Amino acid sequence: MSATLKTKAFFFSSILLSSAFFSQAHNVSDGYLKPTDPLVIQNLENWQDLKFGLFMHWGTYSQWGVVESWSICPEDESWTQRKPEHGKSYYDYVKNYENLQTTFNPRQCNPQKWADAAKKAGMKYVVFTTKHHDGFAMFDTQQSDYKITSSKTPFSKNPKADVTREIFNTFRKDGFKIGAYFSKPDWHSDNYWWSYFPPKDRNVNYDPKKYPERWNNFKNFTFNQLNEITSNYGKVDILWLDGGWVRPFHTIDPNVEWQRTIKVEQDIDMDKIGTMARKNQPGIIVVDRTVPGKWENYVTPEQAVPEQALSIPWESCITMGDSFSYVPNDNYKSSQKIIETLVKIISRGGNYLMNIAPGPNGDYDEIVYKRLSEIAGWMDKNQSAVFATRSIAPYHEGNFYYTQSKDGKTVNIFHLSDQSDYQSPSTLKFIIPENFKPKSLKVLGLSNKIHWKQNGNSIELNLPKERTQLKYSTVIQITQ
Incomplete structure (x- = not known):
């Protein structure tokens, strides 16, 4: 170098x-x-x-x-x-x-x-x-x-x-x-x-x-x-x-x-x-x-x-x-x-x-x-949340980081933490990009249906017990 x-x-x-x-x-x-x-x-x-x-x-x-x-x-x-x-x-x-x-x-x-x-x-x-x-x-x-x-x-x-x-x-x-x-x-x-x-x-x-x-x-x-x-x-x-x-x-x-x-x-x-x-x-x-x-x-x-x-x-x-x-x-x-x-x-x-x-x-x-x-x-x-994606505002908000698919139909939200050993919380609340209208939501790596609700420009979701198997991050994928 x-x-x-x-x-x-x-x-x-x-x-x-x-x-x-x-x-x-x-x-x-x-x-x-x-x-x-x-x-x-x-x-x-x-x-x-x-x-x-x-x-x-x-x-x-x-x-x-x-x-x-x-x-x-x-x-x-x-x-x-x-x-x-x-x-x-x-x-x-x-x-x-x-x-x-x-x-x-x-x-x-x-x-x-x-x-x-x-x-x-x-x-x-x-x-x-x-x-x-x-x-x-x-x-x-x-x-x-x-x-x-x-x-x-x-x-x-x-x-x-x-x-x-x-x-x-x-x-x-x-x-x-x-x-x-x-x-x-x-x-x-x-x-x-x-x-x-x-x-x-x-x-x-x-x-x-x-x-x-x-x-x-x-x-x-x-x-x-x-x-x-x-x-x-x-x-x-x-x-x-x-x-x-x-x-x-x-x-x-x-x-x-x-x-x-x-x-x-x-x-x-x-x-x-x-x-x-x-x-x-x-x-x-x-x-x-x-x-x-x-x-x-x-x-x-x-x-x-x-x-x-x-x-x-x-x-x-x-x-x-x-x-x-x-x-x-x-x-x-x-x-x-x-x-x-x-x-x-x-x-x-x-x-x-x-x-x-x-x-x-x-x-x-x-x-x-x-x-x-x-x-x-x-x-x-x-x-699917990593490759062939592009950045999207707000890019980074607290412990949440955003990418989007190139066609703009999917937004990916990565939750990280400051802990040395990541543990996914039971509840996550985050904002969504402006003018994005969510129709479906899933957490990558989890098979359970995720309960979520939207209030204005924010989403709150509850994660099932199997969230404990998530390592390093929680990755939420939203499609409009």
Whole structure:
């Protein structure tokens, strides 16, 4: 992920941000341009139906159990905290970090196992880190030998060595939309972090205007890798570009703290990249994170959920644990917390991209499968209130959250609670959307007839004893 704010630690501990802070941090209030390509518009509409996706950060860094890429960035030592045993000096550390390529051998990698668990939990698209900021390619690029399929990497001898291909093919076969995460900055490339100068921060370490040939080489390198991903890996639905500091200098928003650290022009020529991607993959959604304009087709709050509904397409990317990368004994969120987060996101019109990180052995922690199984049990009963829905006022009222079917004939009301262990109350009273005229009402997961009455714009219902079997939430579905 991109450390888009110096207060990244705050994101790990907080799930709600004020809409004003959210707008400032993620550039959602200004500059959004609705796509005009009919294929992109349709793909974006279909993507908004999916609601729940799987994000996977995975690379050689999983062997050390450290944060993805960031520990090699000089400006981020304070929160990544390099361990002395991994290198006493910065340069020793980077050398040893890059040497992780020579021991990376995740033999338990089984994308079908991941896809089966994710599909049962209701996830409908996947975004995989084909390359993070450290530059290690998890696909068979021909532009660099710093890749999982290199003879330097032990896993290259495995039939599943091109894990991007294995993941995309497996998940696509199971009906998932396919997303390719790709880092625009590449800290391994000598054309980005030129070895002639020491790196100072996350940005290019030379002035591209003074060394245009070197920057042009980097632009070509990036273009060629993205051409490979969008040409050689079957149908790709989303190109998810991270590293928003690689951007035209004139797009910098001085009101956003982290953007003020960008001191030089880093125009990567997104028009050329985006046009190529659309030629290779007609209708592909392009997400040039935090760079408002025609190549940011949806916005991506990180470890955060806006407090209010947004009128533009958006997706919260949030970790199941505390970290985007694999960390031993990570603190995984409870299934109730995950479901509460999903409900809050969809009630405000967004998608939930939940990150799960495979470990160095190539598999998830066992607790991950337990969480996904628990979510699957809830999703079996309540999926009609989740998928292919849209937001509807009042969106959120007390402990009640609202969605509606796309035809407007059905409204879904989710009741959550602040308790760590949800218990459905015997009586619920809530308001209904304006001008909605209820004719029938049911509680998803309960077979008993529900007694309810309407008084003006509110409904009161009594729940039977079998309400005790409801886990995580009570979901009421009203049809007019």
